[in-house]
Amino acid sequence: MFRPIDGDSGSRTVRVRLEGRELQARAGDTVAMALLKAGIGHLRETPVSGEPRAPMCLMGVCFDCLVQVNGQPNVQACMVRVAEGMDIRLQHGARPLAASA
Ligand code: FES
Known part of the structure; x- marks a missing residue:
């Protein structure tokens, strides 16, 4: 179980x-902290093998926490704080490529 020390x-x-x-x-928690506390086991799957x-x-180095936040893919969940109404999606495989203009 994941819980804050305070x-x-x-x-x-x-x-x-x-x-x-x-x-x-909890206001002030990062997205990663909030999801871990909610019991979410993994946040993304690798693009090639689908491994979880x-x-x-939890400090922006490993990139194993990528999620989609408010429609934006590849957001590091450990570097963004939760906000009221935030829409979070787990990331499955590679992010979609943006259409070129
Ligand atoms: S947990 Fe390592 S970059 Fe987010």
Whole structure:
């Protein structure tokens, strides 16, 4: 189980959506922290083999925490704080390529 060392009591919460499902998260937590606390085992799958990946370094180095946030792919979940109404999607394989203009 993942839990903060300073506890959760008295903390303000925000509502986010993960794959369309509402989650309560502690204001100030990163997306990675919120998802780990919610019991989400892995956040993405590798593009080539489909192997699951979970946040490892929690400091922006390993890139194993990539998710989609508000439609933006390849967001490092450990580097972004949760915000009210945030739409989070797990990332499956490679992100879609943007159409060229
Ligand atoms: S957990 Fe390593 S970059 Fe986010």
